[in-house]
Amino acid sequence: MADALLDVRGLSRRFAAVDALKAVDFSVVAGEVHALIGPNGAGKTTFIHHVSGALRPDSGSVHFAGQDVTGLSMHERVRAGMARSYQITNVFPSLCARDNVALAVQGRADTGSSFRFWRPVAAETALFAEAESWLAQVGLADKADAVAGSLSHGEQRALELAMALATKPQLLLLDEPMAGTGPEESARMVELIENLARHVTILLVEHDMEAVFRLADRISVLVNGRMICTGTPDEVRSDPGVRRAYLGDHL
Amino acid sequence: MTQLILEQALNGLQFGLMLFLLAAGLTLVFGIMDCINLAHGSLYMVGAYFVAAAAQAADSFWIGLAVGVAGAAVLGLLLEVALFRRLYRRDHLSQVLATFALILIANEAVRAIWGPAAIMLNPPEALAGPVAFPLFGEEFFYPAYRLVIIAVGLAVATLLYLLVAKSRVGMWVRAGAANREMTEALGVNVRALFTAVFVFGAALCALAGGLLGPLLAVQVGMGESVLILAFVVIIIGGIGSIRGALVGSLIVGTVDTLGRALLPTLLRATLPADAAATLGSALASILIYLLMAGILFFKPQGLFPARA
Amino acid sequence: MAFYRPARWQRPLALGLFAALVALPFVLEAFDQSFYIGFATRLLIFALAASSLNLVLGYGGMVSLGHAAFFGIGAYVAAICQQAGINEALFAFPAAMAVAGLFALAVGAVSLRTRGVYFIMITLAFAQMVYYLFISARAWGGDDGLPLAGRMTLAGFSLAGDRPLFFASLTALTVAMLLFGRLAQARFGRTLQAIRENETRMEALGYPVFRYRLVAFALGGAVAGLAGALLANLTGLASPNLLQWMQSGTLLVMVIIGGVGSLWGGVVGAAVLLGLEEALAGLTEHWHIVLGLLLLGVVLFAPRGVAALFGRRDG
Numbered sequence: 063m064a065d066a067l068l069d070v071r072g073l074s075r076r077f078a079a080v081d082a083l084k085a086v087d088f089s090v091v092a093g094e095v096h097a098l099i100g101p102n103g104a105g106k107t108t109f110i111h112h113v114s115g116a117l118r119p120d121s122g123s124v125h126f127a128g129q130d131v132t133g134l135s136m137h138e139r140v141r142a143g144m145a146r147s148y149q150i151t152n153v154f155p156s157l158c159a160r161d162n163v164a165l166a167v168q169g170r171a172d173t174g175s176s177f178r179f180w181r182p183v184a185a186e187t188a189l190f191a192e193a194e195s196w197l198a199q200v201g202l203a204d205k206a207d208a209v210a211g212s213l214s215h216g217e218q219r220a221l222e223l224a225m226a227l228a229t230k231p232q233l234l235l236l237d238e239p240m241a242g243t244g245p246e247e248s249a250r251m252v253e254l255i256e257n258l259a260r261h262v263t264i265l266l267v268e269h270d271m272e273a274v275f276r277l278a279d280r281i282s283v284l285v286n287g288r289m290i291c292t293g294t295p296d297e298v299r300s301d302p303g304v305r306r307a308y309l310g311d312h313l
Numbered sequence: 314m315t316q317l318i319l320e321q322a323l324n325g326l327q328f329g330l331m332l333f334l335l336a337a338g339l340t341l342v343f344g345i346m347d348c349i350n351l352a353h354g355s356l357y358m359v360g361a362y363f364v365a366a367a368a369q370a371a372d373s374f375w376i377g378l379a380v381g382v383a384g385a386a387v388l389g390l391l392l393e394v395a396l397f398r399r400l401y402r403r404d405h406l407s408q409v410l411a412t413f414a415l416i417l418i419a420n421e422a423v424r425a426i427w428g429p430a431a432i433m434l435n436p437p438e439a440l441a442g443p444v445a446f447p448l449f450g451e452e453f454f455y456p457a458y459r460l461v462i463i464a465v466g467l468a469v470a471t472l473l474y475l476l477v478a479k480s481r482v483g484m485w486v487r488a489g490a491a492n493r494e495m496t497e498a499l500g501v502n503v504r505a506l507f508t509a510v511f512v513f514g515a516a517l518c519a520l521a522g523g524l525l526g527p528l529l530a531v532q533v534g535m536g537e538s539v540l541i542l543a544f545v546v547i548i549i550g551g552i553g554s555i556r557g558a559l560v561g562s563l564i565v566g567t568v569d570t571l572g573r574a575l576l577p578t579l580l581r582a583t584l585p586a587d588a589a590a591t592l593g594s595a596l597a598s599i600l601i602y603l604l605m606a607g608i609l610f611f612k613p614q615g616l617f618p619a620r621a
Numbered sequence: 622m623a624f625y626r627p628a629r630w631q632r633p634l635a636l637g638l639f640a641a642l643v644a645l646p647f648v649l650e651a652f653d654q655s656f657y658i659g660f661a662t663r664l665l666i667f668a669l670a671a672s673s674l675n676l677v678l679g680y681g682g683m684v685s686l687g688h689a690a691f692f693g694i695g696a697y698v699a700a701i702c703q704q705a706g707i708n709e710a711l712f713a714f715p716a717a718m719a720v721a722g723l724f725a726l727a728v729g730a731v732s733l734r735t736r737g738v739y740f741i742m743i744t745l746a747f748a749q750m751v752y753y754l755f756i757s758a759r760a761w762g763g764d765d766g767l768p769l770a771g772r773m774t775l776a777g778f779s780l781a782g783d784r785p786l787f788f789a790s791l792t793a794l795t796v797a798m799l800l801f802g803r804l805a806q807a808r809f810g811r812t813l814q815a816i817r818e819n820e821t822r823m824e825a826l827g828y829p830v831f832r833y834r835l836v837a838f839a840l841g842g843a844v845a846g847l848a849g850a851l852l853a854n855l856t857g858l859a860s861p862n863l864l865q866w867m868q869s870g871t872l873l874v875m876v877i878i879g880g881v882g883s884l885w886g887g888v889v890g891a892a893v894l895l896g897l898e899e900a901l902a903g904l905t906e907h908w909h910i911v912l913g914l915l916l917l918g919v920v921l922f923a924p925r926g927v928a929a930l931f932g933r934r935d936g
Contacts, residue, residue, distance in 0.1 A: 183811050405738060
């Protein structure tokens with residue numbers, strides 16, 4: 063696909079004797095919310111690790127924004143505009159919410175190098191002002207001073223999202239943002255992602271089918287390391303292969 | 314030249330096997346308990362002193378060796394129950410500090426009991442001389458005692474290998490090294506297993522210390538330099554892997570011994586004698602570290618990583 | 622641990638301490654105790670070395686057991702400079718820092734690819750390699766070490782005598798503490814501390830984690846090199862014992878006793894350990910046993926260091 067923001071071709075990876083990913087082709091078009099679903103153990107997280115650069119494939123390629131990023135490390139891909147949130151909440155629990163997001167802002171190339179040894183960060187008001195604006199975007203404006211570890215689970219997930227956003231990504235990889243949240247919190251998270259989708263392309267891995275079918279423009283289904291189907295929610299819903307492999311017991 | 318190479322190769326084998334006795338216990342304690350034990354070398358030193366003292370008292374090397382090894386095992390038991398058990402779940406920094414403190418205590422205690430001078434440990438009378446082999450039509454002499462060390466080392470290494478690779482206890486040990494929580498969940502008494510492994514490691518230390526005693530000086534501080542070599546061995550072999558410890562020991566033992574013996578001679582072919590001697594001995598002394606760096610560069614987890 | 626932030630009492634206390642230290646040689650001389658100026662100089666130098674390790678260990682979270690290599694290399698570079706006819710500390714000290722820093726860069730480049738127990742053992746092994754290298758280098762004294770013919774000059778003024786070297790060491794420590802204190806609050810220090818807390822997350826925020834660690838490791842090595850050069854001037858000898866891994870262990874013990882990651886950890890630790898040594902050595906020949914037992918006590922009962930025992934926390 064010519065206008066694909068993320069283009070994965072023939073991605074394969076073996077762990078010991080197990081084929082975790084088998085020649086996966088996958089692409090995300092700029093502007094869409096693309097959901098990746100599949101039964102447990104299908105290889106979704108492994109796939110995300112390969113897209114984000116935490117793992118390297120045995121073969122195949124990952125192109126991002128027209129650039130071959132297969133050989134780039136995670137931090138280089140983040141700098142190229144790809145941010146991720148984690149399945150398990152991964153914030154700095156002993157820092158306040160503002161400091162958490164300020165770290166993300168500081169990590170961006172356009173806010174200057176972090177090889178600065180003398181000037182206290184506390185004097186860099188722009189950093190913290192921006193951090194607060196990201197917090198406001200995810201509804202945590204009044205929690206800026208709260209220590210991250212003391213926030214509720216849902217708030218920590220939102221904080222995680224704010225940190226990912228603060229890297230100003232073109233593509234946001236969300237690895238099960240609803241995991242472990244209650245119904246009320248998930249509803250808020252869905253709303254939040256809906257809002258974000260207006261500004262940024264999203265690759266969403268999620269188990270919550272209601273959320274997936276509400277948010278996604280397109281859905282891809284990964285089963286046993288193979289991408290068996292990609293299409294609109296309606297196409298996926300009526301795909302016989304998907305019904306057999308995955309949705310059979312739901313519908 | 315053939316004589317020299319063969320002799321040095323045997324020395325290397327002998328040194329490597331003794332290193333294996335040390336590294337085996339160390340790698341298991343690292344691998345299973347995730348505990349860094351800097352005082353492993355002190356067990357080796359204290360073990361050697363035990364053997365020397367018992368051998369003097371009994372006037373027999375072999376009785377001394379048996380008593381010394383048993384004494385070190387008891388010491389290991391006491392240390393495990395009183396101290397190490399509390400350290401397994403602590404961070405590496407605490408383990409470093411605590412075992413460093415043990416080194417200070419052990420060195421000073423040995424100095425207080427046996428004095429600062431090295432003490433003598435004589436090999437058994439019957440093994441004091443060399444044995445002769447016919448080799449390519451020539452006579453080849455090699456010390457009988459060193460041959461016995463090689464034999465004992467091979468026997469223990471085989472036993473240990475079989476024990477870890479084939480027996481049920483060995484299966485637990487390997488399982489513990491690969492995944493501690495899972496092994497615990499499967500009902501293995503991990504606490505007793507830890508104690509057993511630690512005590513066994515201490516006994517092996519004393520065995521190595523006692524066997525090497527007649528060849529090297531039994532003295533304060535003998536544990537520290539050998540500890541580093543054992544570290545290099547398990548870094549090369551992969552932490553927690555008995556097979557890695559064996560291969561690493563043989564590599565380090567052989568490379569170090571042959572390097573020291575042959576490098577100055579080899580360099581003499583291209584350099585003036587004086588420079589060759591200086592550079593050769595300098596290079597030989599760091600050879601295994603360069604080797605370690607090289608291996609790490611390509612395999613940061615060592616040759617035989619125990620954990621996936 | 623949250624980010625380092627200086628406590629309110631820190632600045633007045635530091636200034637007071639500095640003033641007291643400036644006055645110390647004159648007070649000691651007045652009471653005819655100038656022997657203790659040498660001891661105080663030693664303490665300042667070890668405080669500098671331990672603080673440089675604290676940058677690596679405390680802020681960077683890298684448990685390096687090979688820091689003595691950089692310390693010892695600094696001492697040797699100073700001695701070798703003098704041997705080559707360069708007696709000016711303005712050249713020799715920066716040279717010591719540069720060589721130690723570059724070596725740390727090389728060691729770090731290999732060892733920072735690993736984690737945990739591996740990192741501890743690899744730094745240890747590299748330091749031991751340096752130790753054996755210097756022991757076998759006959760041109761630099763081999764086993765005996767390389768003696769200095771006398772103290773060097775600093776900008777033309779001789780460092781001979783108690784006072785000049787004391788003030789040189791005090792200046793070095795003051796500048797280093799100022800730098801470390803600023804650094805900990807600056808971008809670099811915050812980045813380093815965040816990496817210590819969660820390396821993967823920082824990577825996922827776009828930080829080249831390896832590079833930050835490496836720079837901190839090299840910077841720590843360079844400052845340790847300066848401490849080594851000062852120590853060689855104090856003792857008049859670049860000894861291979863400085864390179865031994867027990868020396869690395871001693872520096873580590875200082876940092877742990879003083880409090881890992883608190884700005885003053887290295888200084889407090891050096892003062893406590895050297896003070897203990899001075900006090901215990903007078904009481905018993907086997908003071909190492911007492912020290913060992915004390916350390917075991919610290920591990921088992923005060924895991925956050927002596928500073929924490931008194932409820933003082935910077936972090």
